[in-house]
Amino acid sequence: MLKFSGQLPNQSSKPLRVTHSGVAANSLSEWSGFRRVLLGKGPPALGSVTGGLAVLSCTAALAKSLRLQRHWRRSSRLKPLRAGAERKAQAQPKELPMTPACIRKAWVFPPGAGDIAALALREEAIEDPVLGEVRVQVQAIGLNFADVFTGLALYGPIASGEVGSEAGGFVPGLEFSGVVTSIGIDDRYPTAKRAHGGQLCELTPEVWKLARKAATGFKVGDRVMGVLRFGAYASIVNAPAHQIRHIPDSWSFEEGAAFLVQAMTPSYALHELGAMRPGHTVLVQSAAGGCGLQAIEICLKLGVKVVGTVGSASKVPVLLERFPSLKPEQFLVRGSGRDFEAQLRAALLAVGSPHGFDIVLDAVLGDFFQPGFACLAPGGRYVVYGAASMTPQQDSLGVLGWAKLGWQWLQRPWVDPLSLPGVNKSVMGFNLIHCFNNAELLSVLLEDLLNLNLPAPRVGHTFRFEDAVNALRTFKTGMTTGKVVLKIEDST
Numbered sequence: 001m002l003k004f005s006g007q008l009p010n011q012s013s014k015p016l017r018v019t020h021s022g023v024a025a026n027s028l029s030e031w032s033g034f035r036r037v038l039l040g041k042g043p044p045a046l047g048s049v050t051g052g053l054a055v056l057s058c059t060a061a062l063a064k065s066l067r068l069q070r071h072w073r074r075s076s077r078l079k080p081l082r083a084g085a086e087r088k089a090q091a092q093p094k095e096l097p098m099t100p101a102c103i104r105k106a107w108v109f110p111p112g113a114g115d116i117a118a119l120a121l122r123e124e125a126i127e128d129p130v131l132g133e134v135r136v137q138v139q140a141i142g143l144n145f146a147d148v149f150t151g152l153a154l155y156g157p158i159a160s161g162e163v164g165s166e167a168g169g170f171v172p173g174l175e176f177s178g179v180v181t182s183i184g185i186d187d188r189y190p191t192a193k194r195a196h197g198g199q200l201c202e203l204t205p206e207v208w209k210l211a212r213k214a215a216t217g218f219k220v221g222d223r224v225m226g227v228l229r230f231g232a233y234a235s236i237v238n239a240p241a242h243q244i245r246h247i248p249d250s251w252s253f254e255e256g257a258a259f260l261v262q263a264m265t266p267s268y269a270l271h272e273l274g275a276m277r278p279g280h281t282v283l284v285q286s287a288a289g290g291c292g293l294q295a296i297e298i299c300l301k302l303g304v305k306v307v308g309t310v311g312s313a314s315k316v317p318v319l320l321e322r323f324p325s326l327k328p329e330q331f332l333v334r335g336s337g338r339d340f341e342a343q344l345r346a347a348l349l350a351v352g353s354p355h356g357f358d359i360v361l362d363a364v365l366g367d368f369f370q371p372g373f374a375c376l377a378p379g380g381r382y383v384v385y386g387a388a389s390m391t392p393q394q395d396s397l398g399v400l401g402w403a404k405l406g407w408q409w410l411q412r413p414w415v416d417p418l419s420l421p422g423v424n425k426s427v428m429g430f431n432l433i434h435c436f437n438n439a440e441l442l443s444v445l446l447e448d449l450l451n452l453n454l455p456a457p458r459v460g461h462t463f464r465f466e467d468a469v470n471a472l473r474t475f476k477t478g479m480t481t482g483k484v485v486l487k488i489e490d491s492t
């Protein structure tokens with residue numbers, strides 16, 4: 001039997017009773033070590049707290065299983081109370097074993113680096129997951145354009161150093177797949193801006209409630225895929241459980257890491273903003289890319305006509321192979337300006353929709369916006385979710401890069417909001433990154449997406465985890481098809 005005693009922080013004036021059943025008369029939440037013992041599984045612990053003094057007894061095995069020793073060793077206020085037989089038997093307090101720190105590999109951009117080449121692999125300690133978080137041994141990581149833009153320091157909070165600087169850097173990555181290795185039990189809320197092992201996003205207590213409920217749906221050994229508000233380029237992550245789902249049995253880890261962001265993006269654009277219905281005709285820009293392929297899958301699932309565009313002829317065979325039910329006339333290699341508009345009108349005739357597109361999905365922008373907008377049907381919705389045509393091709397912007405970006409910015413397409421009611425068309429935009437602040441919406445979007453039962457995504461390019469810099473360079477050329485993933489070969 002071990003005994004512990006200590007001063008309860010902020011509890012000195014509040015007597016607190018603890019019963020055999022482990023239910024405290026008032027909250028012990030500020031002292032999670034005790035709370036874990038009291039509310040944990042196993043034989044009941046017996047304790048009492050009066051006038052700020054807490055005394056707790058439990059078996060050594062229970063204390064060990066609940067990691068009380070570790071808490072005791074960390075807390076300067078909590079000391080072992082050796083009494084009676086134990087005091088005689090233990091002249092010196094025994095060195096209690098500590099859980100070794102968990103070390104992971106993570107790719108890190110130094111604060112405000114603005115250079116893809118600055119991405120560095122480092123080993124770092126990762127804190128234990130908290131209640132509501134699931135620890136995942138990562139097997140594969142999906143690349144997204146957000147990783148490129150954070151690397152170039154074009155993503156505001158990172159460029160300003162608001163995010164990542166505390167931790168000496170910023171770990172990119174929005175999605176991953178892997179195996180659950182532990183479920184958090186520590187019921188403290190994590191502090192804001194956890195750069196190590198978790199996402200760079202402060203979640204509210206309401207969100208943690210949702211995460212804690214979701215955590216009960218996972219167990220050690222589960223194959224999962226998940227989304228993070230960055231932090232996924234790592235061999236181990238702690239993720240809030242409501243941001244994780246099981247990988248379908250027949251899918252590989254690479255397919256799991258390739259799915260959620262790139263399918264949720266067009267799903268949100270088509271359903272929430274586009275109000276897509278059977279009979280509609282949809283234009284998908286960058287149709288052979290990760291989001292583009294998923295957009296077409298969703299359209300076909302719901303019996304919607306689709307036209308896809310690509311920037312290079314080499315991508316068309318990929319589309320025809322993936323979608324054998326579609327005709328070559330439904331895919332076009334974008335020409336410029338008026339040529340592009342003529343191409344779009346020909347494709348509309350080919351699919352029997354001369355009235356125009358009901359929805360346009362565009363993450364390319366540049367010169368391709370106006371022709372697409374012109375081909376929008378009355379009542380149509382033009383959904384903008386990126387600007388890939390502005391992607392700098394070098395590792396860092398430099399003076400010339402900034403000048404080019406500035407020129408592209410000056411030439412960006414314009415829409416007069418006053419004209420929209422007259423032409424009876426809408427222009428909309430979104431960024432899914434904001435869903436992390438709206439956990440209920442994120443959960444609903446994930447559920448809706450999984451209910452579509454889409455086929456496994458097409459993984460076009462797989463790089464070793466150690467080749468992350470090359471993977472990012474290849475991805476941002478715009479010549480890739482399907483999803484680009486990093487595979488962790490030795491994830492032990």
Ligand SMILES: NC(=O)c1ccc[n+]([C@@H]2O[C@H](COP(=O)([O-])OP(=O)(O)OC[C@H]3O[C@@H](n4cnc5c(N)ncnc54)[C@H](OP(=O)(O)O)[C@@H]3O)[C@@H](O)[C@H]2O)c1
Nearest residue numbers: 145286289290291310311363385386388389391431432478
């Ligand atoms: N708003 C959101 O929440 C959200 C979420 C995820 C992704 N996105 C955006 O969606 C777009 C597609 O994402 P993804 O991950 O599926 O990527 P992707 O489509 O696999 O790759 C991007 C594509 O952009 C096209 N592109 C056009 N001009 C380019 C240029 N100058 N440099 C590079 N690429 C160029 C290329 O296809 P073609 O040349 O064949 O058109 C390229 O394959 C990206 O712009 C991304 O930022 C937005």
